[in-house]
Amino acid sequence: GESVGLHLPTLSVQEGDNSIINCAYSNSASDYFIWYKQESGKGPQFIIDIRSNMDKRQGQRVTVLLNKTVKHLSLQIAATQPGDSAVYFCAESPGGSYIPTFGRGTSLIVHP
Amino acid sequence: NAGVMQNPRHLVRRRGQEARLRCSPMKGHSHVYWYRQLPEEGLKFMVYLQKENIIDESGMPKERFSAEFPKEGPSILRIQQVVRGDSAAYFCASSPGINYEQYFGPGTRLTVT
Numbered sequence: 001g002e003s004v005g006l007h008l009p010t011l012s013v014q015e016g017d018n019s020i021i022n023c024a025y026s027n028s029a030s031d032y033f034i035w036y037k038q039e040s041g042k043g044p045q046f047i048i049d050i051r052s053n054m055d056k057r058q059g060q061r062v063t064v065l066l067n068k069t070v071k072h073l074s075l076q077i078a079a080t081q082p083g084d085s086a087v088y089f090c091a092e093s094p095g096g097s098y099i100p101t102f103g104r105g106t107s108l109i110v111h112p
Numbered sequence: 113n114a115g116v117m118q119n120p121r122h123l124v125r126r127r128g129q130e131a132r133l134r135c136s137p138m139k140g141h142s143h144v145y146w147y148r149q150l151p152e153e154g155l156k157f158m159v160y161l162q163k164e165n166i167i168d169e170s171g172m173p174k175e176r177f178s179a180e181f182p183k184e185g186p187s188i189l190r191i192q193q194v195v196r197g198d199s200a201a202y203f204c205a206s207s208p209g210i211n212y213e214q215y216f217g218p219g220t221r222l223t224v225t
Contacts, residue, residue, distance in 0.1 A: 043116070043203050043216030044155065089154050098210045099145070099168070102154030 012109045019077040021106045023090035026071060030092040034100055035064060035075045039086045047075070047088075077108075085110045114139070116206050116217035117186075124223045125194050133189040133220045137206030144187045145214060146172075146179060149201045161187060194224045 013019050025033075031052035036044035050057045050064045050073075057064050063076040073090050087107050091100035117136040125131050137144050142163050147155035157171040161181035172179065176194075181187040191198055201221050205214035 041218075043205075043218050045216070046213055049213070091154075099157045099160065099171075100214075102156070104152070104154050 009104070010107045010109065012111065013080050015080060015082060015110055015112050017080055019075075019080045019084070019108060019110075021075045021077075021088050021090075021108065023073040023075075023103055024071060025073065025090075025092050025103075027092060027094055027101075028071070029094035031095045032093040032100075033064070033066060033073050034091045034093075035062075035073075036089045036091060036102075037084075037086045038089065038105070044089060080108075080110050082110045082112055084108060116204055116215050118202075118204050118217035118220050120220060121218060122221050122223070124225060126225055127195055128193050131191040131194050131198070131222055131224075133191075133202050133204075133222070134186040135189070135204030135206075135217060136186040137204075138215055141206035141208050141215070143207045143210065143212075144181050145205045145207075146187070146189050147203045147205065149203060149219070155203060158189075191222075194222075196224045198222060199224045 034049040035047040037047050038044045048059045048062050048064050050066050055066050061078045065074045077084055085108055087105040089102050089105045091102045093100050116138055119134050123131055144161045146158040148158055149155045159172045159179045160168040163181055164183050176192045178190045199222055201219045203216050203219045205216045207214045
């Protein structure tokens with residue numbers, strides 16, 4: 001069936017390094033993608049989104065890359081900080097849908 | 113502008129009891145979504161409501177679960193005759209419209225003993 005999944009369950013990095021979190025999706029009808037950050041005991045927080053008519057979008061310290069050919073999405077965090085430690089979820093929505101489908105999540109651990 | 117509010121934050125129920133989870137959307141938001149999250153998993157959509165209407169309940173179990181969003185007051189997710197498998201974190205999100213970013217609340221962690 002269609003699914004959204006993440007390659008790595010846990011990613012450990014040193015403070016100051018760049019982090020890359022990857023996500024694969026299989027629904028070819030998906031045209032809207034979102035990255036969320038969820039800290040322990042809190043709800044998901046929107047980080048950045050991208051539509052399928054783009055292949056790159058930048059925010060503050062974050063960049064999302066979309067490769068529609070291989071159905072792959074990545075989140076890059078520059079100069080990772082301890083406050084970035086959290087679980088990161090990618091989510092996708094097919095055209096016309098308002099309901100995102102979430103992947104399992106990747107736990108990012110930033111060591112000082 | 114207060115964010116999405118959920119209460120209670122933690123709820124413990126015995127098997128067979130009822131659980132009522134409340135969600136107050138952000139000011140100006142009339143669209144509410146409920147999700148369930150099991151440990152180490154992503155969020156699963158349950159139901160989407162607008163004021164006084166259920167728009168999409170395709171993710172909500174047909175039995176024991178119900179949701180409402182009255183004209184006045186918070187949205188309520190109600191689980192009757194809870195079972196241990198209902199133990200999870202339940203998140204509410206709100207948005208000002210159908211194709212807008214969803215803002216999530218802090219969640220209610222339900223534990224069924």
